[in-house]
Amino acid sequence: MNAAVQNAFNEQIKNELFSGYLYLAMSAHFDHQNFPGFARWMRLQAQEELAHATRLFEYVLRRGAQVELHTIEAPTTDFGAPLSLFESVLEHERAVTAMIHRLFELSGKEGDWAAQQELQWFIAEQVEEEDSASTARDQVRMAGDDQAALLMLDQQLGSRVAEAGEA
Numbered sequence: 281m282n283a284a285v286q287n288a289f290n291e292q293i294k295n296e297l298f299s300g301y302l303y304l305a306m307s308a309h310f311d312h313q314n315f316p317g318f319a320r321w322m323r324l325q326a327q328e329e330l331a332h333a334t335r336l337f338e339y340v341l342r343r344g345a346q347v348e349l350h351t352i353e354a355p356t357t358d359f360g361a362p363l364s365l366f367e368s369v370l371e372h373e374r375a376v377t378a379m380i381h382r383l384f385e386l387s388g389k390e391g392d393w394a395a396q397q398e399l400q401w402f403i404a405e406q407v408e409e410e411d412s413a414s415t416a417r418d419q420v421r422m423a424g425d426d427q428a429a430l431l432m433l434d435q436q437l438g439s440r441v442a443e444a445g446e447a
């Protein structure tokens with residue numbers, strides 16, 4: 281792994297951990313708002329992000345490269361109504377997709393074909409991430425101002441099943 285690719289992978293480890301931080305903040309927000317299902321959905325999302333960061337971390341080590349842990353900024357805690365929060369989740373996932381694509385592009389430019397192969401997993405994962413964020417956003421949008429519908433949706437999203445390695 282050359283220095284440019286190594287640095288970009290380390291930066292992405294931080295980006296994935298920041299995503300986890302952001303979703304934990306959103307989970308706490310929903311817990312305070314008495315939406316335990318949305319809070320659980322966000323907590324599982326945070327755990328997925330930790331799994332993404334760990335996968336990159338292990339990959340850098342497996343390549344015999346240097347892991348450097350960069351500073352993680354504090355996320356915002358100003359989230360507003362459920363719909364605007366879920367809009368932010370989708371927006372965030374789209375931004376992460378763009379980061380993964382840039383990392384893939386850089387790996388190609390640097391002739392690191394192995395890194396590109398590893399990143400294929402992340403490219404596919406981002407399709408899933410955007411899909412689940414956009415489904416949740418659409419459902420919250422459909423519930424609108426109907427509190428009963430929102431509470432039912434809270435229960436439904438709260439039944440999200442953890443992926444392997446999550447709890």
Ligand code: FEO
Binds near residue numbers: 296299328329373376
């Ligand atoms: Fe690790 Fe939600 O992207």
